[in-house]
Amino acid sequence: MQEQAKSEEKKIGMTETWLRKHRLIYDAATRHPFILSIRDATVQSHSFKTWLAQDYLFVRAFVPFVASVLIKACKESSDESDDVEIILGGMASLQDEISWFKREANKLDISLSEVLPQKPNQKYCGLLESLMSEDVEYSVAITAFWAIEAVYQESFAHCIEEGSKTPPQLKETCARWGNQDFGHYCQSIKNIVNRRLQMASDDELKKAELVFLSVLQLEVEFWNMSSGNV
Numbered sequence: 001m002q003e004q005a006k007s008e009e010k011k012i013g014m015t016e017t018w019l020r021k022h023r024l025i026y027d028a029a030t031r032h033p034f035i036l037s038i039r040d041a042t043v044q045s046h047s048f049k050t051w052l053a054q055d056y057l058f059v060r061a062f063v064p065f066v067a068s069v070l071i072k073a074c075k076e077s078s079d080e081s082d083d084v085e086i087i088l089g090g091m092a093s094l095q096d097e098i099s100w101f102k103r104e105a106n107k108l109d110i111s112l113s114e115v116l117p118q119k120p121n122q123k124y125c126g127l128l129e130s131l132m133s134e135d136v137e138y139s140v141a142i143t144a145f146w147a148i149e150a151v152y153q154e155s156f157a158h159c160i161e162e163g164s165k166t167p168p169q170l171k172e173t174c175a176r177w178g179n180q181d182f183g184h185y186c187q188s189i190k191n192i193v194n195r196r197l198q199m200a201s202d203d204e205l206k207k208a209e210l211v212f213l214s215v216l217q218l219e220v221e222f223w224n225m226s227s228g229n230v
C-alpha cells in the first residue's frame with residue numbers, strides 16, 4: 001500500500017477508511033427498507049413481530065460471542081486500556097436486553113419458546129460461532145463486535161431523529177439502540193478497534209475488513225428476513 005494512503009488511514013482511523021470505502025453496503029445495512037418503514041410508520045405488524053422473535057434468538061447467540069471477545073480482551077489488552085470494562089458493560093446490559101425481549105414478546109403474544117431461527121439468522125449466528133474460536137485474533141473479533149453494535153445504533157437512531165414519524169409504541173424499541181449512551185458505547189468500541197488495527201499485521205487487517213463486510217451483508221439479510229423478503 002502507498003505510504004501516503006497508510007499515513008492518512010492512521011490519522012482518520014481504519015474504521016473511518018472502511019466506512020468511506022464501503023459506504024454503499026453500510027448504508028444498505030443502516031438505512032434498510034425495514035428501518036425506513038419504522039421511521040415512516042408503515043411497518044407491518046407481522047414484520048415487526050418476526051424481527052422481534054428472530055432478534056431474541058440472535059441476542060441469545062450474541063451472549064457467548066461477547067463473552068469470547070471479553071476473554072480475548074482479558075488476555076490481550078494492556079492494564080492501562082479500558083477494553084475489558086467497556087466490553088463487560090456491554091455484556092451486563094445484555095441481561096436487561098433479554099428480559100426486554102421477553103416482556104415485548106409477551107405483550108405481542110409471541111411464544112418465544114416456539115420460535116425457530118430462520119436461515120439468515122442461522123447464517124449470522126454461524127458467523128458469531130466461528131469468531132468465538134481461539135484462533136480468531138482479538139482485532140478481528142472486536143471489529144465484528146463494533147460493526148454489529150454500530151449497525152443497530154445507526155439504524156435505530158435514524159428512527160428517532162427529528163422528522164421521523166415512528167409510531168409512539170415503537171419509540172422505546174428504537175431508543176434502546178438509538179439513544180446517546182448506546183452511541184457513546186459504540187464510539188468506545190470503535191476507538192478500541194482503531195487502536196488495535198493500528199498495531200495489526202496486514203493479514204489481520206485483511207481479515208478484519210472481510211469480517212466487517214460479512215457483518216454488513218448479514219445485517220442486510222437479517223432485515224430482509226424481518227420484512228419477509230428472504
Ligand SMILES: Cc1ncc(CN)c(N)n1
Nearest residue numbers: 055058059148149152222
Ligand atoms: C441482528 C442484530 N444485530 C445487532 C444487534 C445489536 N446487538 C442485534 N440485537 N441484532
